[in-house]
Amino acid sequence: MKTLGEKIKILRTAKTLTLKDVSSKLKIDVALISKIERNERKPTREQVSKFAKHYKANEKELLLLFLAEKVIYEIGDHSLVMDVLRVAEEQLKYGKGLSKTVDAIISEIDKIKSKLDKFRPFPKEQLKNLEQYFKVEYTFESNRIEGNTLTLQETALVVEKGMTVSGKSMREHLEAINHAEAVDFIMEVVKSKEPLTERLVKDIHAIVLQGIDKENAGAYRKVDVRISGSKHLPPSHYRLPELMEAYIFFYKKNRKKIHPVLLAADMHEKLVAVHPFVDGNGRTSRLVMNLILLQNGYPIANISGEQINRLAYYNALEQVQVDK
Numbered sequence: 001m002k003t004l005g006e007k008i009k010i011l012r013t014a015k016t017l018t019l020k021d022v023s024s025k026l027k028i029d030v031a032l033i034s035k036i037e038r039n040e041r042k043p044t045r046e047q048v049s050k051f052a053k054h055y056k057a058n059e060k061e062l063l064l065l066f067l068a069e070k071v072i073y074e075i076g077d078h079s080l081v082m083d084v085l086r087v088a089e090e091q092l093k094y095g096k097g098l099s100k101t102v103d104a105i106i107s108e109i110d111k112i113k114s115k116l117d118k119f120r121p122f123p124k125e126q127l128k129n130l131e132q133y134f135k136v137e138y139t140f141e142s143n144r145i146e147g148n149t150l151t152l153q154e155t156a157l158v159v160e161k162g163m164t165v166s167g168k169s170m171r172e173h174l175e176a177i178n179h180a181e182a183v184d185f186i187m188e189v190v191k192s193k194e195p196l197t198e199r200l201v202k203d204i205h206a207i208v209l210q211g212i213d214k215e216n217a218g219a220y221r222k223v224d225v226r227i228s229g230s231k232h233l234p235p236s237h238y239r240l241p242e243l244m245e246a247y248i249f250f251y252k253k254n255r256k257k258i259h260p261v262l263l264a265a266d267m268h269e270k271l272v273a274v275h276p277f278v279d280g281n282g283r284t285s286r287l288v289m290n291l292i293l294l295q296n297g298y299p300i301a302n303i304s305g306e307q308i309n310r311l312a313y314y315n316a317l318e319q320v321q322v323d324k
Helices: 004-014 019-026 030-037 045-055 059-075 078-117 124-145 152-161 170-192 198-209 237-254 260-274 281-295 307-322
Strands: none
Touching: 004 030, 004 045, 004 059, 019 030, 019 045, 045 059, 078 260, 124 152, 124 170, 124 281, 124 307, 152 170, 170 198, 170 281, 198 237, 198 281, 237 260, 260 281, 260 307
């Protein structure tokens, strides 16, 4: 079987082209082409495509040779090649199966949403009642994930009646009040059709921590942090400006390309991974997720704070972040 270099040389000579001819046309150094043809240098994937198009050859065939030789070169030990390919094949099958599972879930979500859309617009009083119900339950569960001990009923009393609960700390009361206010805030953002920006993420966080941590509310951390119980190491605080800029760029680039449910999940995970704040990252990330869902006509996604569900949630985030 011919090597990639030999194949490229055969294609050139068949066209009666000199090395200089090809170099001039493809803007690849003469010496480099010569070394590629003698198998002394490996071409890049882009260069392989250039050769294929210039010689009007089968690009797929050349790329297969290129990738095969690259695998062998990277592995080094030829006895491992077949085992590596077998594992790669299994992972590809798993990935396809996983993709089908996600597609099936998204399809089911869209079917349910289409049924919900038939009832829209809701009567004003009914809509107000639903929004209040979801706000209290979501506030209860999101805070419970972070260790808040207020019960659902106590959360409702604090949020709706402004009451204080005996035996509960001031911080827990403020967490409930702040989170409910943050839900109201993202509802207003949806109505105003304001796009997601860095400023908006900071505004949400400022509400989450108002009265709890004045110095850090709405401000990126100025220190490096570790997440208790996690192997994931958040990036250094020096990198936060560029990472948050990239975070919003990802959103702008994909807001019309990725399904809203997947985009919301992506933006949630990415913000948790960057961990831009000293505290309140989880609540802020879930609020950003729900902002995106609400902007696209979906109801609030409420992650249960029950221990088994909380552990599954943390484990899912950990798996994504550590396996990146």
